[in-house]
Amino acid sequence: MSDAIYARLRALLGTSGVDRDANGVARASPESSDALSLVCRLAHEESWKIRVEGRGTWLPPDAPADLVVSTRALEQILSVSPADLVATVQAGASLEALRRRLADYGMWLAIDPPGRPDRSIGSVIATATAGPLRHGYGPVRDHVLGCTVATGDGRLVNAGGRVVKNVAGYDLTKLQVGGFGGFGIIADVHLRLRALPRADVTLVARGARDVLTAAGRELMSAHLLPSALELLSPALAAEADWVLAARFVGTDAAVQADVRRLGSVGEQLWQPLPPDRTAAFWSVAARGSLGGPITLRLGVLGDGIDETIDLLSHDLDEGLVSAGAGLGMIRWTGDAPVEQLRALRRAAAAREIPMTLERAPWAVRRAIGHFGAYREGVGRIVGRLRDTFDPGQCLSVALEGVDHA
Amino acid sequence: MNDSLIDALARIVGRKWVRHRGADLATYAMDGLPTHESVPGVVIMPGSPAEVREIVRLLHLIQVPFVARGAGTGLSGGALAESDAVLITLTRLNRILRVDPIQRRAVVQPGVVNARLSEAVAPLGLQYVPDPSSQAACTVGGNVAENAGGPHCLKYGVTTNHIVSLEVVLPDGSVTRLGSDQGEAWGPDLVGLFVGSEGMFGIATEITVRLEQNPESVRTMLADFMTVRAASEAVSAIIATGIVPAALEMMDKACVAAVEASIYAAGYPTDAAAVLLVELDGQTDAVGAEAITVRDILLECGAREVRSASTAVDRARLWQGRKKAFGAMGRIAPDLAVQDAVVPRSALPDIMDRIEAIRRHHNLIISNVFHAGDGNLHPNISFDRRDTAVAARVQLACREIMAACVAAGGSITGEHGVGSDKLDYMPWIFDAQTLGAMRAVRRVFDPSERSNPGKVYPVHACREWHAVKSARR
Numbered sequence: 001m002s003d004a005i006y007a008r009l010r011a012l013l014g015t016s017g018v019d020r021d022a023n024g025v026a027r028a029s030p031e032s033s034d035a036l037s038l039v040c041r042l043a044h045e046e047s048w049k050i051r052v053e054g055r056g057t058w059l060p061p062d063a064p065a066d067l068v069v070s071t072r073a074l075e076q077i078l079s080v081s082p083a084d085l086v087a088t089v090q091a092g093a094s095l096e097a098l099r100r101r102l103a104d105y106g107m108w109l110a111i112d113p114p115g116r117p118d119r120s121i122g123s124v125i126a127t128a129t130a131g132p133l134r135h136g137y138g139p140v141r142d143h144v145l146g147c148t149v150a151t152g153d154g155r156l157v158n159a160g161g162r163v164v165k166n167v168a169g170y171d172l173t174k175l176q177v178g179g180f181g182g183f184g185i186i187a188d189v190h191l192r193l194r195a196l197p198r199a200d201v202t203l204v205a206r207g208a209r210d211v212l213t214a215a216g217r218e219l220m221s222a223h224l225l226p227s228a229l230e231l232l233s234p235a236l237a238a239e240a241d242w243v244l245a246a247r248f249v250g251t252d253a254a255v256q257a258d259v260r261r262l263g264s265v266g267e268q269l270w271q272p273l274p275p276d277r278t279a280a281f282w283s284v285a286a287r288g289s290l291g292g293p294i295t296l297r298l299g300v301l302g303d304g305i306d307e308t309i310d311l312l313s314h315d316l317d318e319g320l321v322s323a324g325a326g327l328g329m330i331r332w333t334g335d336a337p338v339e340q341l342r343a344l345r346r347a348a349a350a351r352e353i354p355m356t357l358e359r360a361p362w363a364v365r366r367a368i369g370h371f372g373a374y375r376e377g378v379g380r381i382v383g384r385l386r387d388t389f390d391p392g393q394c395l396s397v398a399l400e401g402v403d404h405a
Numbered sequence: 406m407n408d409s410l411i412d413a414l415a416r417i418v419g420r421k422w423v424r425h426r427g428a429d430l431a432t433y434a435m436d437g438l439p440t441h442e443s444v445p446g447v448v449i450m451p452g453s454p455a456e457v458r459e460i461v462r463l464l465h466l467i468q469v470p471f472v473a474r475g476a477g478t479g480l481s482g483g484a485l486a487e488s489d490a491v492l493i494t495l496t497r498l499n500r501i502l503r504v505d506p507i508q509r510r511a512v513v514q515p516g517v518v519n520a521r522l523s524e525a526v527a528p529l530g531l532q533y534v535p536d537p538s539s540q541a542a543c544t545v546g547g548n549v550a551e552n553a554g555g556p557h558c559l560k561y562g563v564t565t566n567h568i569v570s571l572e573v574v575l576p577d578g579s580v581t582r583l584g585s586d587q588g589e590a591w592g593p594d595l596v597g598l599f600v601g602s603e604g605m606f607g608i609a610t611e612i613t614v615r616l617e618q619n620p621e622s623v624r625t626m627l628a629d630f631m632t633v634r635a636a637s638e639a640v641s642a643i644i645a646t647g648i649v650p651a652a653l654e655m656m657d658k659a660c661v662a663a664v665e666a667s668i669y670a671a672g673y674p675t676d677a678a679a680v681l682l683v684e685l686d687g688q689t690d691a692v693g694a695e696a697i698t699v700r701d702i703l704l705e706c707g708a709r710e711v712r713s714a715s716t717a718v719d720r721a722r723l724w725q726g727r728k729k730a731f732g733a734m735g736r737i738a739p740d741l742a743v744q745d746a747v748v749p750r751s752a753l754p755d756i757m758d759r760i761e762a763i764r765r766h767h768n769l770i771i772s773n774v775f776h777a778g779d780g781n782l783h784p785n786i787s788f789d790r791r792d793t794a795v796a797a798r799v800q801l802a803c804r805e806i807m808a809a810c811v812a813a814g815g816s817i818t819g820e821h822g823v824g825s826d827k828l829d830y831m832p833w834i835f836d837a838q839t840l841g842a843m844r845a846v847r848r849v850f851d852p853s854e855r856s857n858p859g860k861v862y863p864v865h866a867c868r869e870w871h872a873v874k875s876a877r878r
Contacts, residue, residue, distance in 0.1 A: 174597025299589020
């Protein structure tokens with residue numbers, strides 16, 4: 001079977017666009033959205049299961065499939081318009097390459113997702129994995145103006161557009177951001193940019209967790225406007241204590257004003273990170289999410305952080321925890337058996353806290369799904385949307401897990 | 406509309422909340438856009454979410470189409486119903502159910518008037534940010550349907566960025582809760598999909614919104630320029646510094662003239678080609694420093710004068726002309742076709758030249774007021790629709806303006822929605838495959854296409870997406 005698929009893909013894409021992954025499964029790396037669409041159409045016609053892969057740095061490459069579709073050859077930065085603050089980028093472009101290219105234009109994409117710097121932009125969008133900058137710049141979806149996706153049966157859908165304000169038609173982009181590839185494969189995206197900030201200062205406070213969460217609340221009520229306000233567990237920060245990091249990004253005037261005021265807020269001792277250590281500090285925190293096989297996020301509001309981290313520590317372990325101390329959202333990385341994850345999701349749901357599995361081996365994804373059980377009525381809608389965008393169920397993805405299929 | 410349906414509806418809400426006579430129905434034949442008109446079969450005004458559910462269930466049972474409507478201030482003919490449809494007016498669902506100042510959330514019914522929500526939370530030092538010009542009348546439910554914007558969306562985002570969860574009645578009468586108060590979805594982002602679906606996925610009966618802390622300090626600046634191009638360059642130069650103003654609004658000469666000739670006169674210089682309003686907000690020291698930078702940029706780019714205001718009263722005076730611009734245009738002619746389009750910001754000066762050429766060609770009165778920061782234009786055409794020749798030229802001009810914006814890489818609507826007005830333009834920006842996908846998504850929520858039928862996508866342009874039988878279920 002695999003040889004036959006390999007041969008069919010080579011006939012379609014030529015020899016350079018097809019190889020085999022580590023398990024010997026045929027892997028197609030189309031170089032254009034049209035080629036991507038052809039591969040999907042073929043898979044649909046033949047009822048082949050597709051495992052979607054970006055640059056291979058986030059989800060383990062273990063979903064069962066007849067072929068792999070990789071976006072690694074879709075890595076071009078198609079356009080950057082500094083005057084309009086918009087860039088169009090193919091899904092397989094790495095964040096690092098994008099960051100460098102944008103910096104050449106004095107531009108910046110204000111997202112700092114967990115994982116490696118060479119993660120693909122498509123992976124970040126498909127999993128909606130926002131980092132600490134979510135506090136000041138919003139979740140991943142706020143940065144995506146539009147996208148082109150190939151559906152599971154090879155149709156190309158252009159959602160949204162290249163302008164920052166646009167309500168023409170339904171907002172199909174929202175379905176793709178955080179859809180974990182269940183509604184198609186992202187081929188390219190239009191991104192909202194910002195001017196590269198003139199000032200970027202991070203200050204940290206160290207101490208007991210509850211003291212730091214209180215400091216975070218105090219900071220929020222003092223009209224300070226940090227771009228990130230992140231609480232890091234000792235293991236994640238590689239320090240002896242918990243760390244609360246406040247990052248101020250913007251014009252010199254605004255950042256200086258905030259930093260000055262921070263000194264007068266509360267009892268907490270804030271220490272500025274030396275400029276040469278700032279990037280390394282945040283990159284260590286981002287990479288920390290790869291420190292265990294499983295990463296999950298819990299949707300929780302700022303004042304529920306302590307209680308929810310207690311819940312995590314009780315049901316799993318303290319692990320590598322990163323939490324938005326202002327607006328909420330907790331990310332946990334570690335290892336745990338499926339039963340414990342299930343129990344945590346139940347306990348979280350009882351507190352009205354959604355738990356999303358961001359990264360895990362297939363056995364775990366298959367068991368509990370990225371999302372697990374939906375609320376009443378939602379499963380029916382999601383199921384029909386899946387049928388619409390992947391009528392042959394070619395995309396090998398476990399949105400709900402077997403418990404709830 | 407047949408009597409038995411009217412009786413059945415009256416049994417749900419009481420007879421006084423059902424309108425079915427000609428004169429009563431005429432009130433609902435239009436929204437804020439005077440170029441489209443359609444008289445609904447019957448109008449019903451439910452007083453509770455339970456009544457909405459009962460109405461929708463009944464209409465599902467007998468497969469009658471319906472249209473949900475808020476205050477009717479929409480500008481795309483989006484809340485118009487045909488004679489075979491029931492218009493469900495939600496203005497009686499006007500309760501603010503809960504406000505949580507700690508979590509910065511409010512739970513409201515769809516008929517709550519936008520400005521009333523901000524007024525209600527102001528004593529808590531909070532605000533609901535999206536502020537469409539019609540905010541004194543428009544409803545939050547309508548804002549959700551259209552994904553409404555407003556001047557302050559440049560910094561804070563449009564409606565979709567402020568809605569965290571929704572209770573919706575689907576067209577089959579079932580009730581579902583989408584999203585979570587935390588803002589993190591339980592699964593795919595169905596709130597994001599629902600907001601802006603123009604009433605075609607169902608009716609939101611309870612809306613949980615995000616509130617924002619009022620900024621510590623606000624500075625409003627007004628600058629006037631001798632060319633639109635110079636004003637546009639100032640906009641780009643401000644944004645290039647990394648400063649994100651809370652609002653960046655521009656008015657052209659015709660708009661300023663209309664404002665200054667009206668009771669809303671704000672002291673804008675009438676000989677200027679463009680007036681730019683810049684609002685900065687945030688921490689006091691930061692606003693002070695950024696204001697100096699912005700002032701320098703405005704002057705470098707050719708502003709003749711820069712006025713600045715910090716107190717609420719003085720700021721309101723600078724804003725008055727902008728906020729009341731549409732009202733002021735009412736003096737010029739009986740009707741106003743408010744248009745809405747978007748271009749990449751760098752295309753603003755060229756598109757203004759093009760609009761002026763179109764205006765001259767069709768011999769019309771066009772005043773431009775726009776959200777310059779995000780390239781969202783509102784060319785407004787003053788006319789009298791009783792003059793059919795002029796009305797026809799208005800339609801032609803609108804079409805040409807839209808075509809120019811699309812050619813510049815823009816969109817046919819930034820905040821008003823497609824409704825019935827812009828159906829024809831949809832194939833200009835979306836191919837048949839994508840329009841087909843939109844229709845298929847609509848049918849996920851509304852398989853019989855009864856909820857606000859005939860809006861957003863032109864059916865003839867959709868490549869049909871036959872739902873392939875899948876192994877599921």
